[in-house]
Amino acid sequence: MQNSESALPPPATSDLAAKVIEQSLTRVAQAVSDAEQAGLLGRVLDAWRGRNGRDAPAPTLVLVGGYAGSGKSEFSRYLSEITGWALLDKDSLSGAMAERLLLSLGGDPHDRHTELYLREVRPLEYRCLLETAFANLRAGTSAILSAPFIAELTDPRWTYRLTDQCTAMSVEVTIIWMRCDVASMRRHIELRGAPRDAWKLANWDAYASGLDIDNSPPSAHITVDNRFGAAISLIHQTGDKWQRILK
Template identity: 40%
Template sequence: MKQVIIVAGHAGSGKTEFSKQIADRTGWPLLDKDTLTRPFVESLADQLVGDPNDRHSITYLEDIRPLEYQTLLETMWEILEYGARGVVVTAPFVMELFDANWLENFDFDCDLKDSQLTVVWVHCDDETLKGRIIERGAARDRWKILNWAEWVASLGVPSLRETDVHVDNSVESIASLSSSVDALVSRLERA
């Protein structure tokens, strides 16, 4: 059985770092939504909204964002179809994971393609989140910083399946990110 590891979380939570560590440990391909889609997203956002860094307008949410996720997931399926034993996919997946039907349907698709789905939700406290977003200095985060209270108030944690993993990546977290990676890799090796 092949493995699909979805590493999700809000901007700045540490999902990319977690994903890189999983990919390093397993040898599986890593698909990062930003790496895979950012050039066309920025171009479309610039053409349609006049701001290449827009990630909050209705145009982005309804017209551009669905294309990002479609590209990401179709690439994932193709990689699995042509030989990879597993794949690590990272993106916020916020709209998707807060929709129980989406998760159920995606899990069903994985079953049909002889793949086991594991969702990893990486989260951290608001102070850690803000520090990481400011530190990375990405233009696409400008709106979040300028509208911090509004953005943070909109965040939540999805209800996942019992088999999925929650990783606390706060600065004050007892478990390190690498120990969470170790635990997941051990679990995957037993599967």
């Protein structure tokens, strides 16, 4: 029977895969500053190396925000595959609860735009997401949160409270915004066929007119440019490449 150390990739192979990952993230991620980009890259690569027999870093909280269909879930999954960090997707975590609660309130289970949803359900979804994240962080497990975070990331007070809470726990925070063009977002939404998107598609012009696709929220540390699916296409190619290296 092989021991755990002999099952690990050879150091040179692991380092080559890490280099491929570093190059791909550098190409798709536009940081507010070199320090922000270097910080995220360092933590991601430390986590990668930790999964390959080296010391794991302190916990990290990554928020991946963006409009519906911008590529949040795929990018979050990519980061999770590299790092082994817990992936917490808002819709997966609380979607069934949101539908049941909306029904109990006399609403449409697939409503994501009315005052009923925004007032009674949405706050609970984000509360569930963040409480689950902090349960992981307190256990020393880094977490990646995938959710729109539209209102949150435009509210400096919300970002300050989150950062302050993480600082008290010695947790690093990185906020990533997925930028995407309207046509690509609509195509992604149509392809996934989720009932919660029915209102958006039926009222596309009104919905799209309210999107600020040219600017990232002021609290975002890093922007991933996924216009025309460029970033997601690249990370798929990169994933195939580094997985082949490790075979």
